[in-house]
Amino acid sequence: MSHDGHHSVVIPAPGPEFVPHTVAHHFDTPVQEFQAAKLGFWLFLATEILLFGGLFAAYFYYHDLYPETFKVGGQQLDWKLGAINTSVLLLSSWTMAMGVRSAQTSQKQKTMMFCALTVVGAAIFMVIKFFEYKAKTEHGLFVFPHMFDGYQVDTTTMTGSLPWFTDVHNVMVDSTGAPLPHGHLFFAIYVTMTAIHGLHVIIGAGLILWVMKGVAKGRFHAGYYLPVDLVGLYWHLVDLIWIFLFPLLYLVP
Amino acid sequence: MSAHAHNDDHGHGELQMGHHHVSSSAMFFNVLVALLILTVVTVGASRIDFGPANMLIAMLIASVKASLVILFFMHVKWDTAINKIVFLSSFLFLSLLFVFTLADQATRRIDHPMHVTKAKVSKEWAYPKPASSEKH
Amino acid sequence: MTTHAPVLDAHKSHSEKPKHYLNCSSGFWSWASTLDHKRIGLMYLIGTGLAFLAGGLFALLVRLHLWQPDGMLFSNDQYNQIFTLHGAFMVFLFVIPAIPGSLGNIVLPLMLGAKDVALPRLNLLSFYLWLSGAVLAALAIVMGGFDTGWTFYAPYSLYTNKAVVTIGLAIFMLGFSSIFTGLNFIVTTHKLRAPGLTWFRMPLFVWALYATSLLQVLATPVLGITILLVAFERLYNIGIFDPRLGGDPVLFEHFFWFYSHPAVYIMVLPAFGIISELVTVHSRKPLFGYKLIAFSSLAIAIISFLVWGHHMFTSGQSTYAMFAFSFLTFFVAIPTAIKEFSWVATIWKGSIALNSPMLYTLAFLIIFAIGGLTGVILGSLNVDLHLHDTYFVVAHFHYVMMGSIALAFFAGLHHWWPKMFGVMYNETLAKIACLVIFVGFNATFIPQFIMGSQGMPRRYATYVPEFQPYHSASTIGAMILGSGVALMVFYLVASLLTGKKAMQNQWGGVTLDWMSPTPPPLENFAHTPKVTTEVYDYSTLDLKSTQTPIG
Numbered sequence: 001m002s003h004d005g006h007h008s009v010v011i012p013a014p015g016p017e018f019v020p021h022t023v024a025h026h027f028d029t030p031v032q033e034f035q036a037a038k039l040g041f042w043l044f045l046a047t048e049i050l051l052f053g054g055l056f057a058a059y060f061y062y063h064d065l066y067p068e069t070f071k072v073g074g075q076q077l078d079w080k081l082g083a084i085n086t087s088v089l090l091l092s093s094w095t096m097a098m099g100v101r102s103a104q105t106s107q108k109q110k111t112m113m114f115c116a117l118t119v120v121g122a123a124i125f126m127v128i129k130f131f132e133y134k135a136k137t138e139h140g141l142f143v144f145p146h147m148f149d150g151y152q153v154d155t156t157t158m159t160g161s162l163p164w165f166t167d168v169h170n171v172m173v174d175s176t177g178a179p180l181p182h183g184h185l186f187f188a189i190y191v192t193m194t195a196i197h198g199l200h201v202i203i204g205a206g207l208i209l210w211v212m213k214g215v216a217k218g219r220f221h222a223g224y225y226l227p228v229d230l231v232g233l234y235w236h237l238v239d240l241i242w243i244f245l246f247p248l249l250y251l252v253p
Numbered sequence: 254m255s256a257h258a259h260n261d262d263h264g265h266g267e268l269q270m271g272h273h274h275v276s277s278s279a280m281f282f283n284v285l286v287a288l289l290i291l292t293v294v295t296v297g298a299s300r301i302d303f304g305p306a307n308m309l310i311a312m313l314i315a316s317v318k319a320s321l322v323i324l325f326f327m328h329v330k331w332d333t334a335i336n337k338i339v340f341l342s343s344f345l346f347l348s349l350l351f352v353f354t355l356a357d358q359a360t361r362r363i364d365h366p367m368h369v370t371k372a373k374v375s376k377e378w379a380y381p382k383p384a385s386s387e388k389h
Numbered sequence: 390m391t392t393h394a395p396v397l398d399a400h401k402s403h404s405e406k407p408k409h410y411l412n413c414s415s416g417f418w419s420w421a422s423t424l425d426h427k428r429i430g431l432m433y434l435i436g437t438g439l440a441f442l443a444g445g446l447f448a449l450l451v452r453l454h455l456w457q458p459d460g461m462l463f464s465n466d467q468y469n470q471i472f473t474l475h476g477a478f479m480v481f482l483f484v485i486p487a488i489p490g491s492l493g494n495i496v497l498p499l500m501l502g503a504k505d506v507a508l509p510r511l512n513l514l515s516f517y518l519w520l521s522g523a524v525l526a527a528l529a530i531v532m533g534g535f536d537t538g539w540t541f542y543a544p545y546s547l548y549t550n551k552a553v554v555t556i557g558l559a560i561f562m563l564g565f566s567s568i569f570t571g572l573n574f575i576v577t578t579h580k581l582r583a584p585g586l587t588w589f590r591m592p593l594f595v596w597a598l599y600a601t602s603l604l605q606v607l608a609t610p611v612l613g614i615t616i617l618l619v620a621f622e623r624l625y626n627i628g629i630f631d632p633r634l635g636g637d638p639v640l641f642e643h644f645f646w647f648y649s650h651p652a653v654y655i656m657v658l659p660a661f662g663i664i665s666e667l668v669t670v671h672s673r674k675p676l677f678g679y680k681l682i683a684f685s686s687l688a689i690a691i692i693s694f695l696v697w698g699h700h701m702f703t704s705g706q707s708t709y710a711m712f713a714f715s716f717l718t719f720f721v722a723i724p725t726a727i728k729e730f731s732w733v734a735t736i737w738k739g740s741i742a743l744n745s746p747m748l749y750t751l752a753f754l755i756i757f758a759i760g761g762l763t764g765v766i767l768g769s770l771n772v773d774l775h776l777h778d779t780y781f782v783v784a785h786f787h788y789v790m791m792g793s794i795a796l797a798f799f800a801g802l803h804h805w806w807p808k809m810f811g812v813m814y815n816e817t818l819a820k821i822a823c824l825v826i827f828v829g830f831n832a833t834f835i836p837q838f839i840m841g842s843q844g845m846p847r848r849y850a851t852y853v854p855e856f857q858p859y860h861s862a863s864t865i866g867a868m869i870l871g872s873g874v875a876l877m878v879f880y881l882v883a884s885l886l887t888g889k890k891a892m893q894n895q896w897g898g899v900t901l902d903w904m905s906p907t908p909p910p911l912e913n914f915a916h917t918p919k920v921t922t923e924v925y926d927y928s929t930l931d932l933k934s935t936q937t938p939i940g
Contacts, residue, residue, distance in 0.1 A: 046343035054614035182635030
């Protein structure tokens with residue numbers, strides 16, 4: 001298998017609309033290059049799981065401590081919008097899977113189309129997210145314009161207040177109307193989790209756009225479709241995390 | 254998901270990235286339909302009160318959905334053993350974080366003979382409310 | 390290995406000087422944009438080396454300050470910043486990245502018979518992430534400093550008016566630098582082994598780096614999210630760790646130690662790997678219990694995820710959790726002891742060469758025995774309640790981090806120095822420096838064990854006068870240690886300028902790293918080597934035949 005000297009291995013293009021791929025010089029075979037990149041990317045996805053895992057652990061920790069707060073907090077989110085966004089992400093995951101399949105079978109136009117559809121899905125998701133955040137601001141449950149105002153402590157009465165959590169409609173209360181403990185905590189976790197997830201949606205969409213540039217140049221075909229495959233995996237991970245976020249945040253069990 | 258076809262028409266040559274599985278479009282579509290149905294099930298199950306099992310059931314449905322995405326959309330079913338192990342181990346080690354952290358929280362207020370004082374410690378004592386902080 | 394003659398380049402007969410990775414190209418850009426694992430490793434060596442010297446300087450300042458009971462140099466606030474700087478620099482900029490980043494990067498592909506690491510661009514990205522983290526950490530000093538200790542415990546880290554967000558961002562970057570290095574090494578070990586190099590023919594340094602890499606990939610992300618949450622907490626008061634807002638600081642400690650306990654093994658496993666390598670080469674004897682050492686690395690990696698709560702025995706965690714964590718902690722001692730016994734058994738009746746790498750190795754074996762055993766003492770719940778947050782703990786982890794890891798790093802540095810640069814340092818000075826460091830180290834930390842057991846708390850700028858003799862002894866020890874390190878830096882740098890040429894295979898090693906030309910060319914081997922013999926088989930190599938000067 002070893003190739004002496006410095007001439008590299010080239011994977012030929014399957015048709016005139018494609019370009020050949022040159023295997024990186026430190027690999028002996030295309031298989032080695034593909035498997036190395038794939039293993040590396042799976043390891044990276046594992047780190048993403050553990051990174052989000054910390055947030056999920058925090059969610060469960062406080063869900064156990066303040067179950068009522070979380071229950072009432074979850075009811076303040078619009079589960080219909082959450083369900084629509086879930087479906088949008090699932091559909092975009094499907095278009096991405098089809099995009100990878102099209103690249104595997106050297107169908108340039110279809111690869112382009114499915115990738116574009118995935119980006120559209122990402123855009124719809126973020127627009128809906130934007131309106132959800134806007135509603136949270138209006139209801140005083142997470143006032144984005146005041147999020148960096150800090151925790152205000154009144155030293156004479158020894159009470160504190162959070163400018164980003166005003167609860168204007170007084171919804172974070174129990175059945176007797178008494179305020180629930182630490183109502184802000186649910187929304188802090190909601191915004192932190194969905195914002196980090198949203199950041200991944202944006203990064204994912206950016207990566208797909210980058211892949212589309214390569215598709216247009218004909219770089220990806222049955223012989224070499226590695227970048228499409230890896231970006232696809234990233235996109236599925238974004239979907240995967242949302243599959244857990246949806247029931248935990250919108251339908252608090 | 255029995256609809257998948259093994260499509261090997263892209264060749265086995267040395268100058269390929271290797272021997273790969275190309276799933277059929279029908280299989281992908283079936284998975285999508287299953288995922289959308291399970292989303293409806295997720296919402297439906299949240300309307301029924303199973304008591305303490307609520308969380309378990311919600312997470313069970315989510316795990317089934319996640320497994321579908323992982324196995325079929327992410328091609329793990331046809332991936333190499335090492336890649337499977339890598340991805341699975343992330344969940345395994347994450348579960349360690351969950352188990353120990355939540356076990357600590359769950360047992361923290363249980364009296365034990367080792368405690369010098371037997372005083373019951375309430376959640377309110379451990380986490381004092383910042384008096385009317387949330388209200389304005 | 391089929392042949393022990395170095396696989397030299399076919400064009401060597403040309404009269405021009407042989408091209409290797411150091412002289413194949415020159416100029417700033419040829420280094421700044423290099424994808425060669427050896428050049429990246431060298432940049433790591435310089436970077437982490439400077440961080441070590443900076444961290445060491447902070448340590449000397451701490452020790453000087455503690456010369457008198459009321460403190461000599463700083464205000465309490467300044468003292469808090471200085472010891473935090475010492476801890477954060479040493480842990481995040483030196484101990485974690487040093488061995489994998491420098492020696493690992495340079496040696497691992499050579500040992501595998503590979504042309505480079507599997508993902509060279511990611512390797513360069515790792516280095517730049519490290520560099521950005523280091524620059525940001527330095528900036529944080531100017532932007533108000535940080536005084537939280539390297540552990541960033543909430544709620545203090547949430548309330549202090551120092552540059553915690555900046556240093557947090559730095560640590561986030563350093564974390565991902567570490568993750569990408571680990572990821573790269575795992576892929577390289579799986580996919581780029583030379584033909585015939587089966588898993589159980591791999592040198593133990595590779596096994597150790599592999600186990601380290603698993604920890605880097607699986608534990609570090611949790612540190613990333615923890616530090617992010619601390620930053621969010623400071624930026625917009627999420628309340629997750631803030632007790633004023635219903636948060637639980639103990640949750641921070643769980644998250645932090647879920648990473649930082651495995652991180653202790655991220656630090657020490659590569660050191661174990663170096664020692665495994667060096668005891669066999671310098672005793673000219675196959676390793677005793679090769680497979681046991683290989684598997685004990687993996688066992689340590691896994692057990693390290695189950696014991697983090699032993700850092701939290703006084704933090705208000707559940708009594709039951711404490712029982713479990715204390716019980717599980719003792720299990721770490723088993724694979725660790727297997728290693729220590731195997732090393733000693735390897736040396737036993739070996740043909741020992743008492744050169745400087747071996748002297749550092751022997752120093753390691755003694756110091757690590759003390760560091761490891763005091764760890765078992767601290768792991769027992771009832772004893773720890775007394776010793777927690779005293780100088781006993783400080784002395785224990787310095788026996789591991791400084792005495793064991795840094796000394797193993799020095800040992801490895803001396804071992805591979807002729808391979809990396811093709812020159813030899815002054816052996817006499819090296820032996821003297823090793824002795825000075827060993828004496829200085831023990832003089833610094835044995836007094837700390839004693840005063841710790843008597844109740845001297847850590848992280849205080851002042852202390853009661855009865856502890857002064859111990860503190861003074863410790864400060865004198867630190868100065869001796871510091872001068873030993875200074876001597877080492879001096880002769881190593883001098884060797885680059887005036888050192889005599891090294892041998893092609895300086896120590897008579899039989900692993901693949903010694904089979905490439907010295908110093909190695911770009912892509913390391915003219916032909917991909919084939920491995921046909923078992924690992925550490927010295928019977929096939931005549932030591933005298935290796936002693937040919939290079940060039």
